[in-house]
Amino acid sequence: MLTKKIAVLFSGSGSNLEAILKKVHNQIFNGIKIEVCLCICNKPGAYGIERAKKFGLDTMIIESAKFANREEFDAAVVEQILKSGAELTVLAGFMRILTPVFTSKIKAINLHPSILPLFKGAHAIKESFESEMMLGGVSVHFVNEELDGGELIAQRAFEREDGMSLEDWESKIHAIEHEILPESIIKILTKEANV
Ligand code: GRF
Numbered sequence: 632m633l634t635k636k637i638a639v640l641f642s643g644s645g646s647n648l649e650a651i652l653k654k655v656h657n658q659i660f661n662g663i664k665i666e667v668c669l670c671i672c673n674k675p676g677a678y679g680i681e682r683a684k685k686f687g688l689d690t691m692i693i694e695s696a697k698f699a700n701r702e703e704f705d706a707a708v709v710e711q712i713l714k715s716g717a718e719l720t721v722l723a724g725f726m727r728i729l730t731p732v733f734t735s736k737i738k739a740i741n742l743h744p745s746i747l748p749l750f751k752g753a754h755a756i757k758e759s760f761e762s763e764m765m766l767g768g769v770s771v772h773f774v775n776e777e778l779d780g781g782e783l784i785a786q787r788a789f790e791r792e793d794g795m796s797l798e799d800w801e802s803k804i805h806a807i808e809h810e811i812l813p814e815s816i817i818k819i820l821t822k823e824a825n826v
Pocket residue numbers: 641642643644645646647648679723724725742743744808
């Protein structure tokens with residue numbers, strides 16, 4: 632059977648990593664097995680490291696704070712991804728701006744908690760909640776050199792309900808993320824196989 636390998640990069644809680652491990656890892660879609668072959672985290676102590684352990688996976692820690700600049704950090708990450716044989720890299724709450732050292736060599740997708748191109752950047756949940764928008768949402772896109780700017784793969788929106796708090800807004804976003812990211816991975820990897 633054809634196996635396709637993916638790398639997952641994260642920085643924090645890792646709830647999206649867990650969704651990938653539950654819904655995609657070592658499972659077969661259209662005759663293709665998808666395997667998470669590498670987990671990388673740039674923050675020692677991130678809770679996602681524990682979540683990966685529950686699925687029998689060790690996380691490689693590449694501590695961004697220890698590198699002199701973004702390019703050197705990106706080069707270290709790229710080296711491990713290339714070594715792993717992953718054909719797709721998934722940024723699942725990976726809170727780093729990536730340089731061309733990464734974007735020119737690695738095919739990657741990113742999850743972003745807004746309806747792009749609205750609310751790019753690190754504060755999308757709060758900014759979209761505080762906006763006048765009657766819709767919130769989530770996007771998955773290919774990664775290029777522009778922050779939150781690559782070609783869109785999937786988007787899903789939800790309606791603002793009366794009295795919604797920031798916490799309600801955030802939970803709604805996370806629930807959608809846990810669906811849309813695994814679905815996007817499956818879509819990309821099975822489409823490329825022409826099945
Ligand atoms: C998600 O909201 C993602 O969209 C954003 O960071 C958060 C990561 O959450 N980029 P988790 O670490 O997967 O729980």
